[in-house]
Amino acid sequence: DGGITQSPKYLFRKEGQNVTLSCEQNLNHDAMYWYRQDPGQGLRLIYYSQIVNDFQKGDIAEGYSVSREKKESFPLTVTSAQKNPTAFYLCASSPRDRGLEQYFGPGTRLTVT
Amino acid sequence: AQSVTQLGSHVSVSEGALVLLRCNYSSSVPPYLFWYVQYPNQGLQLLLKYTSAATLVKGINGFEAEFKKSETSFHLTKPSAHMSDAAEYFCAVSDRGSGTYKYIFGTGTRLKVLA
Numbered sequence: 001d002g003g004i005t006q007s008p009k010y011l012f013r014k015e016g017q018n019v020t021l022s023c024e025q026n027l028n029h030d031a032m033y034w035y036r037q038d039p040g041q042g043l044r045l046i047y048y049s050q051i052v053n054d055f056q057k058g059d060i061a062e063g064y065s066v067s068r069e070k071k072e073s074f075p076l077t078v079t080s081a082q083k084n085p086t087a088f089y090l091c092a093s094s095p096r097d098r099g100l101e102q103y104f105g106p107g108t109r110l111t112v113t
Numbered sequence: 114a115q116s117v118t119q120l121g122s123h124v125s126v127s128e129g130a131l132v133l134l135r136c137n138y139s140s141s142v143p144p145y146l147f148w149y150v151q152y153p154n155q156g157l158q159l160l161l162k163y164t165s166a167a168t169l170v171k172g173i174n175g176f177e178a179e180f181k182k183s184e185t186s187f188h189l190t191k192p193s194a195h196m197s198d199a200a201e202y203f204c205a206v207s208d209r210g211s212g213t214y215k216y217i218f219g220t221g222t223r224l225k226v227l228a
Contacts (some may be wrong), residue, residue, distance in 0.1 A: 004156075034214075035185075040122065042220035043157075043205065057217075090156055094216075100146055102216055104156035 002027045004105035006091050011110045013085075021076045021108050023091035029103070030096045032074035036060060037088040037107075046089075050073055050096065078110065085112045115140045115206050121225035127227045128138035132176075135203030135221045139185060147216070148178055152200045158221045160202075163187060174198070177188040199226045 004025045013019045025032065031050050035043040046057030049068040064084025068074055074093075078085045088109050092102040120135040120215045138144055145164050149157040150169045161172025174197075178189045187204060208215040 005118055006156075009160045034217075040220065043218040045215065076196060088154075092157075102157075103151075104158070105156065106156045109154065 004091060004093055004103055006089075006105035006108050008108060009106065010110055013110070013112050014111055016080045017112075018080055019085075019110065019112075020079050021078065021089055021110070023074045023076065023105060024072055025074075025091075025093045025103070025105075026072060027093055027103060028071070029093035030071070031094045033094075033102065034058075034064075034066065034069065034074070034076045034093040035090045035092065037090060043090065046076065053067075078112075085110060114120055115144065115217055117204050117219040118205050119202075119204050119222050121222055122220065123223050123225065125225040125227060126194045128176050128196055129193050132189070132194045132198065132224065134189040134202050134204075136178075136187045136189065136219060137185050138187060138204075140206060145180075146180065147205040147207070148172065148176070148187075148189050149203045150174075150200050151203065151221075154176065157203060160189070188217060192222075194226045196226050196228065199224055203208050 007022045033048040034046040046061050046064050047057035047066040065077045090107045091105040094102040118137045118141045148160040151157045160176050162172045163170050163180045171177045178193045184192045201221045203221045204219040205216050
């Protein structure tokens, strides 16, 4: 089955710790994306990558970092510099065709206390 | 730059009633438009998309949307609501004007279906 996996589903961390969220896809998509979702704010783009070894900041990149060393993988690190890291994080991928939709993973709910 | 506005963050309908969720976009070029559904604590699932073919687009679960260029709208409808339609719905546009592969999402509309 082709799709996007995110792990873990729920993640708990202490304030001041960095944490890495996993995102893997086997759809052979070139583009991958990370979104943050907070109640009432929709999806906000953190980072996106259109091709391996390249990525761009989205609208709320501060306090986050990514890498794209493999086509299938796009991990997101939430650093201690992110002031309000508790949120639902969604990973997505798409082909490099703007007429085609994004495919979403199941999400990771991060809670930082 | 393209943008998307969803009118009404919460919509309630009775079971069996018409569902109408509103989406307006702004774009300087012909847009690609999408509607997604999200159930609690899950990812987004595509309902339907408009890619400049037929203006009336049919999707999954009985939903459809009509692209109206004159009104810059892409409203989502379903003739008869079912309890299982309760979810959050997002309208999105593909950012064709920027040279990137970004998608711009509305802030979402939470649909409640009353028994």
